[in-house]
Amino acid sequence: MSKCICKENILKVTPYQPGRPIADVKKDYGLDNVVKLASNENPLGCSPRVIDKIKNSLDELAIYPDGACLALKDEISKKFNISKDMIAISSGSDEIIDLISKVFIDKDDEVIMASVTFVRYNDTANLFGGKPVIVPLEEWRYNLDGIYNSITENTKVIWLCNPNNPTGTIFSEEEVINFLKKVPEDILVVYDEAYAEYAESKKYPKNSHKLVEKYNNLMVLKTFSKAYGLAAFRIGYSFAHPNIISYINRARGPFNVNSLAQIAAIEALNDDDFLKKVYENNIEGKYYLYEEFDKLGIEYTKSEANHIFFKLDRNAQEVFIELQKKGVIIRPILENHLRVSIGTMDENKFFIEKLKEVLKD
Numbered sequence: 380m381s382k383c384i385c386k387e388n389i390l391k392v393t394p395y396q397p398g399r400p401i402a403d404v405k406k407d408y409g410l411d412n413v414v415k416l417a418s419n420e421n422p423l424g425c426s427p428r429v430i431d432k433i434k435n436s437l438d439e440l441a442i443y444p445d446g447a448c449l450a451l452k453d454e455i456s457k458k459f460n461i462s463k464d465m466i467a468i469s470s471g472s473d474e475i476i477d478l479i480s481k482v483f484i485d486k487d488d489e490v491i492m493a494s495v496t497f498v499r500y501n502d503t504a505n506l507f508g509g510k511p512v513i514v515p516l517e518e519w520r521y522n523l524d525g526i527y528n529s530i531t532e533n534t535k536v537i538w539l540c541n542p543n544n545p546t547g548t549i550f551s552e553e554e555v556i557n558f559l560k561k562v563p564e565d566i567l568v569v570y571d572e573a574y575a576e577y578a579e580s581k582k583y584p585k586n587s588h589k590l591v592e593k594y595n596n597l598m599v600l601k602t603f604s605k606a607y608g609l610a611a612f613r614i615g616y617s618f619a620h621p622n623i624i625s626y627i628n629r630a631r632g633p634f635n636v637n638s639l640a641q642i643a644a645i646e647a648l649n650d651d652d653f654l655k656k657v658y659e660n661n662i663e664g665k666y667y668l669y670e671e672f673d674k675l676g677i678e679y680t681k682s683e684a685n686h687i688f689f690k691l692d693r694n695a696q697e698v699f700i701e702l703q704k705k706g707v708i709i710r711p712i713l714e715n716h717l718r719v720s721i722g723t724m725d726e727n728k729f730f731i732e733k734l735k736e737v738l739k740d
């Protein structure tokens with residue numbers, strides 16, 4: 380077939396490039412030991428309580444999931460002290476990002492986002508015929524004034540990512556509130572905090588989900604894929620005004636979140652000890668990597684997330700390939716910048732050892 384028979388917009392989207400699977404890299408290079416620090420996954424796995432619970436739930440596979448996710452919404456409502464009609468559950472944040480674009484973005488609508496941020500904001504805007512308006516980061520941080528100044532009468536959606544993937548930088552509670560106060564009410568502001576649980580700075584907004592009670596045009600996205608270690612299950616949750624939640628409910632599939640994911644999420648929300656371990660492991664790994672980068676004279680950006688963005692004098696794609704040959708998968712981002720996820724201490728040390736070898740070659 381030589382002629383394109385799909386919608387024109389589809390061709391503007393590059394298929395998402397996931398981090399390479401470990402098995403694939405082992406096979407390609409004949410390696411026994413491969414460490415993946417490419418997808419910001421949880422190096423500690425998930426709560427052991429989740430695994431027990433799931434093992435005891437396998438007799439429910441013939442039954443459709445609860446399409447409304449009632450039990451999980453109850454838990455979230457209690458934990459976050461927020462009304463149930465202000466909660467949406469999705470098959471990962473990925474699905475809600477897609478649904479938001481589907482529900483809000485029409486042909487030629489402008490969609491504002493940062494230059495170096497999560498790629499799905501751009502891809503889903505293109506998918507629905509929107510026009511991405513790109514505002515450069517400043518010193519790898521969001522420029523909220525620049526974003527505000529880019530608003531026109533055609534602006535429909537604004538994407539904010541805090542902490543930002545891949546740079547790990549944040550903006551403060553004060554900054555986000557000042558921004559929300561100014562943005563016209565008919566523009567949806569999406570605030571993606573996939574990495575909130577890792578933030579260390581006192582300036583980081585601790586209760587951003589409560590802002591949806593005040594700002595009717597705000598949607599806050601959270602996920603079970605990162606700190607809770609449930610990426611395989613595909614489950615995320617978000618908060619917004621009941622009207623916004625009702626629009627999303629019209630557009631989603633009737634059973635968009637599987638039963639086991641719902642059961643796992645409820646258990647995960649209640650294991651604070653596990654979350655604490657995850658946070659502490661991340662802090663230990665972060666400061667270890669800072670120290671090693673300092674010793675090697677590598678420039679990096681201080682991170683409030685579970686990954687570090689760093690710069691080399693070498694081509695990032697080349698370094699990425701050389702590291703892979705030695706059993707370390709990370710992610711090239713820009714010409715000279717890469718992102719490494721923070722792993723267990725053993726994984727972090729293995730990464731540094733192999734990075735030193737590559738830089739010597």
Ligand SMILES: *Cc1c(COP(=O)(O)O)cnc(C)c1O
Nearest residue numbers: 471472473497544573602604615
């Ligand atoms: C990982 C990530 C997501 C996707 O999370 P899922 O819930 O696994 O779909 C969303 N936003 C950002 C910024 C992420 O880094």
